[in-house]
Amino acid sequence: MSEINLHEPEVLIREIRLGSITGFEGTAGELVSCAQSGKLTESTRSFSQCMGCSSGNAFCQLSMITDAVVINHAPVGCAGDAFTFNFVYRVGQMERNLPPSIGRYFSTNLEERDTVFGAVQKLAETVREVNERLHPNAIFITTSCASGIIGDDVEGTANELTEELGIPVVGCFCEGFKSKMWTTGFDSAYHSIVRKIVKPPQKKTNKVNIINFWGSHIFDELLEPLGYEAEYIVPFSTIKQLEHISEAVATIQVCPTLGTYIGAALEQVYGVPEIKSPPAYGIAGTDNWLREIGQVLDRREEIEALIIKEHARVIPQIEAYREKLRGKKAYVTAGSAHGHAIIALLRELEMEVQGAAIFHHDPIYDNGDPTSDALAHDVRTYGDIPNYNVCNKQAYELVNILNRIKPDLMIARHGGMTVWGAKLGIPSLLIGDEQFGFGYQGILNYAERILETLDSSEFVTNLAKHSSMPYTKWWLEQNPFTFLGGNTHVDTY
Amino acid sequence: MSTLIEQPRYSCALGAQQTVVAIPRAVPILHSGPGCSIKISDLIGQGEAYAGGSTIPCTNSGEAEIVYGGEDRLRSVIDGALKVIDADLYVVLTGCTSDIVGDDIERITADYQELGYPIVCAETGGFKSTNYVSHEVVVNAIIDQYVHTFNPGGHVQKGLVNVFSSVPYQDTYWNGNLEEIKRLLEGLGLTVNILFGQLSEGISEWKTIPDAQFNIVAGTWTGLGIADHLKEKYGTPYTHFPYLPIGGKETSAFLGQVIDFADFTPPERSAAEGFIAKEEARFYSHIERTAAFMLEFRYGLPRRFYTILDANYALGFSKFLLNELGILPERQYIVDNTPEEFREGIKKQFAEISELRSTEVRFEVDGGKIHDEIRNDPKKNRALIIGSGWERDLAKDINADLLLVSVPISYRLVLSCGYAGYNGGLRAIEDIYDHVLDTYR
Numbered sequence: 045m046s047e048i049n050l051h052e053p054e055v056l057i058r059e060i061r062l063g064s065i066t067g068f069e070g071t072a073g074e075l076v077s078c079a080q081s082g083k084l085t086e087s088t089r090s091f092s093q094c095m096g097c098s099s100g101n102a103f104c105q106l107s108m109i110t111d112a113v114v115i116n117h118a119p120v121g122c123a124g125d126a127f128t129f130n131f132v133y134r135v136g137q138m139e140r141n142l143p144p145s146i147g148r149y150f151s152t153n154l155e156e157r158d159t160v161f162g163a164v165q166k167l168a169e170t171v172r173e174v175n176e177r178l179h180p181n182a183i184f185i186t187t188s189c190a191s192g193i194i195g196d197d198v199e200g201t202a203n204e205l206t207e208e209l210g211i212p213v214v215g216c217f218c219e220g221f222k223s224k225m226w227t228t229g230f231d232s233a234y235h236s237i238v239r240k241i242v243k244p245p246q247k248k249t250n251k252v253n254i255i256n257f258w259g260s261h262i263f264d265e266l267l268e269p270l271g272y273e274a275e276y277i278v279p280f281s282t283i284k285q286l287e288h289i290s291e292a293v294a295t296i297q298v299c300p301t302l303g304t305y306i307g308a309a310l311e312q313v314y315g316v317p318e319i320k321s322p323p324a325y326g327i328a329g330t331d332n333w334l335r336e337i338g339q340v341l342d343r344r345e346e347i348e349a350l351i352i353k354e355h356a357r358v359i360p361q362i363e364a365y366r367e368k369l370r371g372k373k374a375y376v377t378a379g380s381a382h383g384h385a386i387i388a389l390l391r392e393l394e395m396e397v398q399g400a401a402i403f404h405h406d407p408i409y410d411n412g413d414p415t416s417d418a419l420a421h422d423v424r425t426y427g428d429i430p431n432y433n434v435c436n437k438q439a440y441e442l443v444n445i446l447n448r449i450k451p452d453l454m455i456a457r458h459g460g461m462t463v464w465g466a467k468l469g470i471p472s473l474l475i476g477d478e479q480f481g482f483g484y485q486g487i488l489n490y491a492e493r494i495l496e497t498l499d500s501s502e503f504v505t506n507l508a509k510h511s512s513m514p515y516t517k518w519w520l521e522q523n524p525f526t527f528l529g530g531n532t533h534v535d536t537y
Numbered sequence: 538m539s540t541l542i543e544q545p546r547y548s549c550a551l552g553a554q555q556t557v558v559a560i561p562r563a564v565p566i567l568h569s570g571p572g573c574s575i576k577i578s579d580l581i582g583q584g585e586a587y588a589g590g591s592t593i594p595c596t597n598s599g600e601a602e603i604v605y606g607g608e609d610r611l612r613s614v615i616d617g618a619l620k621v622i623d624a625d626l627y628v629v630l631t632g633c634t635s636d637i638v639g640d641d642i643e644r645i646t647a648d649y650q651e652l653g654y655p656i657v658c659a660e661t662g663g664f665k666s667t668n669y670v671s672h673e674v675v676v677n678a679i680i681d682q683y684v685h686t687f688n689p690g691g692h693v694q695k696g697l698v699n700v701f702s703s704v705p706y707q708d709t710y711w712n713g714n715l716e717e718i719k720r721l722l723e724g725l726g727l728t729v730n731i732l733f734g735q736l737s738e739g740i741s742e743w744k745t746i747p748d749a750q751f752n753i754v755a756g757t758w759t760g761l762g763i764a765d766h767l768k769e770k771y772g773t774p775y776t777h778f779p780y781l782p783i784g785g786k787e788t789s790a791f792l793g794q795v796i797d798f799a800d801f802t803p804p805e806r807s808a809a810e811g812f813i814a815k816e817e818a819r820f821y822s823h824i825e826r827t828a829a830f831m832l833e834f835r836y837g838l839p840r841r842f843y844t845i846l847d848a849n850y851a852l853g854f855s856k857f858l859l860n861e862l863g864i865l866p867e868r869q870y871i872v873d874n875t876p877e878e879f880r881e882g883i884k885k886q887f888a889e890i891s892e893l894r895s896t897e898v899r900f901e902v903d904g905g906k907i908h909d910e911i912r913n914d915p916k917k918n919r920a921l922i923i924g925s926g927w928e929r930d931l932a933k934d935i936n937a938d939l940l941l942v943s944v945p946i947s948y949r950l951v952l953s954c955g956y957a958g959y960n961g962g963l964r965a966i967e968d969i970y971d972h973v974l975d976t977y978r
Contacts, residue, residue: 091617094595097572119633119663120542121549124576127926127945144930148905151542154664159637170541177905189570190633190664193603220570221599221634439591440621460591463584514564514588516623527617 046410048238048309053199053215055235055305057223059086062304064406066224068434069525072387072400075432076420079407087529095436097220100125101229102186103149106216106236108133108258108279109286111181113148113174117167117198118188123151136258136280150174154190162194164201171205171213181283182212184236192219212283214240224436225404227301227379234306237278237286238313245291245314251275252341253295253316255303259479263296266350266483270343277306290314294340298323298478300409300416301381308410318411322418323381324483326388327359328425329418358484365491366394372498375449375465376400377435377442378457382478384418386455389481389490391426398451399431401442403458433525439464443515444524446470453498469508473497544904544927545580546872546944547707547847550661552577552668553675557628558589559705560679560732561739564624565589568611568642569632571597573663581668581706581944583951594618598634608640615645619654625740626683628675629658636662650682655740657682667874669847672704673762676732680746680766690747690771696799697745698722699730699752699767701760702781702957703849709946713955714781718755721792721958724816725809727799735953747771751798755781755791755957757848758879774798779886780852784861784962785820787853789813820959824861827966831863838973839921839938841865845907846923846943847873850956851898852886854923854942857962859891862969864921866896867914870907872943875900911935921969938972940965 046061058064067087068075078084099122106114107129116123130147137144152170154163171183183205187198198215205213216236218229254263254276263274275281277289295310295318297303307318317340324333331351338347373396376386383402390397409416422429431449435441443464446454454465454472465472473493475481481490551573557565564587567574574593582590594617596602596610611629618627629646646658659678661671702718703711712734719731730742730749752767752775754760764775776798782791796809831838842864844851848871858864869887880900887898901907908931911922920937922928926947932939941949942956955961 090613091621092595092597092614093591094567094574094593095571095597096575097570100572100576115541119549120545120547120667121551121573121663122576123542123545124548124552124578124580126545127947128579131926131947144933146927146930149543150905151545153540153542153902155540156664159633159664166540173541177909188633189598190637193634193637220572221603224571224597224599226571437591460585464591512587514592514622514624516621519621 046308046412048312048410050239050313054217055231057228058225058231058406059223062406062408062410064225064404065434066404066436067528068405068432069528070432072419072429072432073423075405075434076417076423079405080414080417080420084405084407089438089527091440091527093438093440095224096226098218098223098226098229098232099186099188099220101226102216102218102233103229104129104257105230105233105278106184106186107147107149108136109182109281109283110145111282112184113150113178113180114184114186115150115152115167115170115174116186116188117152117154117163117191117196119154119190120151122188123149132258133279139260140280148178148180154188159190159194162196163191164196164198167196167198168201168205172209175209175211180211182214182241184214184216186216187219189219189221192221212240227404230302231305233278234303234309238306238309241283241286242290242314243287247291248293249288249291251292253277253289253292253310254298255295255306256298257302257478259298259477262479262482270341270346272341290316292316294319294337296337298482299379299381299385300418301379301406304406304409304411311411320411320413320415322416322421323385325385325481325486326392326425327355327362327484327487329388329421330483354484358488361488362392362491365488365495368495369491370394371396372453373398373449373451374453374455375446375451376455377402377461378455379403380405381418382457384422385478385481386457387422387429388418388426389487390455391422392487393491393494397429398449399433399445400429401433401435401445403434403436405434437461440515440519441524443468444520444522447520448524453494466504466507467511467513469504471497471500471504540902542902542904543906546902546904546925546927547874548577548580548668549663550665550668550671550674551630551632551663552581552707553659553661553671554593554630555581555589555668555706556672556675556704557630558586559711559734560626560743561737562587562624563626563628563740564618564622565593566615566618566627566629567593567595567632568607568629568635568640569595569598570634571595573632581709583706583709588622588624592622594622598632603634603638606638606640607635608645611640611642611645615649615656625655626679627654627656628679629656630661630675631659632661633663636660636665646682655683668707669704669759669873670876672707672759676763677766679743680770684743684746687744688747692748693750694728694745694748695750696726697728697730697749699732699746699749700755701752701763702755704759705733707944708849709944709951710942710955713953714957714961716953717955717958717960721788721816722753722795724812725792725795725799726801726805747773749773750800751775753795754778757852757883758875759849779882780856781849781957783853783857783956783958783965785817785824785959786860787856788958788962789817816959820962823963830970836977837919839864840918841867842921842923843867843869843911844923845870845872845904845925845928847871848875848879848883850923850942852883853956855887855890855896857965858921859894861962862966866890866894867920868910869896869898871898871900872902872904874902938969938976940969940972
């Protein structure tokens with residue numbers, strides 16, 4: 045178990061804290077047993093393509109706190125994702141019937157002279173001006189490779205400005221070069237929130253924290269009849285709401301890749317119990333997850349009744365989908381925990397998962413509880429998954445593999461991937477909302493979308509006919525893991 | 538005075554990765570931290586293209602490359618890229634990490650050049666400049682390190698011109714704009730190296746850059762650094778039209794300037810002038826058709842405009858809106874961080890925006906400040922904003938019409954649409970009044 049240390053400004057990166065890795069090839073079962081016996085070793089690639097970085101992931105959680113602003117202490121290019129998240133923010137406003145409002149994001153615009161003379165002065169002036177302009181309830185400062193290497197004292201500056209301005213001015217340390225896991229950025233954002241925003245509990249409430257992105261509010265329907273209220277964090281929260289998340293009765297993870305750190309931190313520091321079962325994907329996964337909810341919220345009977353009712357409702361429908369989908373071959377590429385979720389959904393529908401390229405692997409989460417290992421749950425419940433590749437969005441490996449195995453369907457959870465399936469004539473599906481596949485209803489939702497996608501073969505066939513291929517013929521004939529580790533021999537494909 | 542930026546509308550020096558992506562079958566190789574490339578694609582990318590987006594090779598520099606230097610890692614990624622990516626030209630670009638640490642990328646690139654690989658490098662650490670400036674740095678690097686080795690010049694081909702205008706991807710409409718400019722210049726009888734996008738021949742075209750009779754810069758300041766470089770290197774003269782020509786009046790002025798510079802024979806000149814006359818007549822036949830609508834539509838049309846654009850578009854659109862559509866200028870904001878040396882010239886252009894009128898221009902990279910100023914203006918009549926996706930609420934709040942021309946666009950899907958030239962002018966009219974008319978129930 046990683047010990048939460050709120051005294052340090054920076055959270056330890058996942059590589060060190062959790063022993064996470066970005067390179068592996070083998071089966072899911074092999075990965076799980078390696079990870080659980082502490083034998084996991086990182087494998088690096090001698091050739092690589094562009095990845096994400098921590099600062100983007102930190103920003104995605106901080107950028108939609110409705111009454112805070114974010115200052116990126118960086119050259120202007122690092123704020124290239126500002127509008128992307130502004131767009132997401134505004135779509136979320138529509139879905140929540142909120143009035144339109146623009147994301148207030150700033151760059152300190154580091155220039156050459158700043159890399160020589162340092163830029164804390166510039167940062168301080170920016171914070172003051174932003175405060176003057178908007179009077180926010182908190183200001184977050186996200187760092188960058190440039191600010192990190194030149195050694196600006198962001199923590200000291202933030203602390204001084206907190207005193208001066210009377211609002212939390214919070215450093216969030218998310219320099220891209222520090223970690224190969226861009227998900228470390230989630231931890232950075234949450235560390236800064238738990239450390240500087242969340243207050244010790246005054247009372248216990250009936251709220252249940254839902255750590256999520258900006259997904260649909262499916263948990264209201266579950267929790268309200270049980271007498272509890274869902275508190276969706278962090279996007280679309282206010283600073284006031286975040287101050288009180290220590291008072292909740294429990295914390296639910298939609299995706300532990302996202303929320304591992306804050307879930308464990310709230311439990312360790314403030315005693316808010318975290319639901320440890322893997323998120324509810326697939327029937328068995330949903331049963332386990334609900335039973336733990338019943339136990340933690342002391343609603344065992346209601347939950348048992350719900351499970352019986354829901355099984356009766358969905359199982360016949362799932363069986364009908366299985367008739368249509370059984371044996372279809374699928375390939376999955378996604379972030380870690382959500383990848384495990386998609387695999388569960390596909391196996392529940394009795395589809396064959398031919399393989400997966402999952403962006404990283406956390407052998408254990410911050411709660412230190414092996415119960416939370418969703419991949420282990422998949423293997424236990426549905427059997428081993430062959431060709432399980434840990435691969436941080438390396439499109440060249442993906443294209444090589446897809447070109448070999450030609451699945452009936454590719455499912456991706458991040459941008460820049462589905463296009464490769466489609467260019468090869470493979471129907472490809474991207475679903476952004478984690479909640480879409482959650483719970484019993486989620487299986488039906490997914491099944492329907494998969495059928496629609498499989499039915500769209502005209503489009504991909506036509507696209508494949510007219511697509512260009514930037515990969516060499518030589519590469520497409522090589523072992524997909526040629527550049528991984530020490531040219532490990534694999535005869536998997 | 539702080540130089541903060543709210544609402545970024547351009548990228549950093551590394552944004553020139555898109556300059557490379559815009560050359561057919563060229564690929565950038567980034568020696569940078571992870572995340573840089575994706576953030577650039579987020580702001581200005583338009584899908585994968587041939588080898589952009591998720592295909593772009595990158596060293597994803599980490600702690601080890603910062604502490605011990607990243608040269609070995611770069612060699613390893615170049616080795617891989619040469620084998621895995623099927624490209625005609627590889628361009629090594631550095632990010633902040635490498636430039637601060639001081640990796641010797643020139644030496645590394647030279648090793649591969651000596652082995653005969655088509656590879657060049659440029660220092661584009663994000664903090665060094667904007668992508669408007671580094672666009673020139675990258676183009677000049679390709680000319681010096683690649684083109685020149687095949688063609689050291691000395692074979693001027695009459696009628697061949699190189700065009701430097703839209704900055705690919707930073708101008709969302711670059712493809713359409715460059716297509717129209719190429720069409721028009723070919724109409725004059727010239728052979729046109731457009732260099733980027735769908736109508737470029739790729740590196741075979743780049744190799745003829747030194748052979749041009751003259752170069753054309755159709756833009757306010759980006760591109761001058763390339764044209765000056767080519768003048769010095771190959772003695773190629775150039776003509777500079779100081780903004781993007783949009784609509785009849787400005788496009789004819791642009792083409793007229795080119796004709797004057799081209800040293801045409803009298804028959805060539807008369808053919809070229811014939812082409813302009815025909816194009817202009819076509820353009821104005823449409824304007825004539827719209828005149829009744831412009832004059833008689835009773836329910837409100839925009840009467841004044843703001844531009845929140847880079848210098849190319851700010852001047853181009855201001856002249857167009859005033860002269861062709863009779864919409865009057867409010868304050869104009871130039872958001873491209875124009876280098877100091879060009880600002881006086883731009884101010885002068887705005888001071889003489891038409892024979893009757895001058896207009897106020899501000900150089901401002903802080904969008905929040907621009908919004909505050911515009912919100913405080915008296916709302917005397919219906920306004921038009923030519924700006925970016927950031928202006929959506931501003932436009933709604935002051936009941937203005939908004940045409941999205943500056944990055945980030947996001948609310949439009951742009952394929953071959955362009956606003957340059959005669960065709961671009963007509964398209965701009967359609968797009969502006971489409972929006973205006975669509976506000977009625």
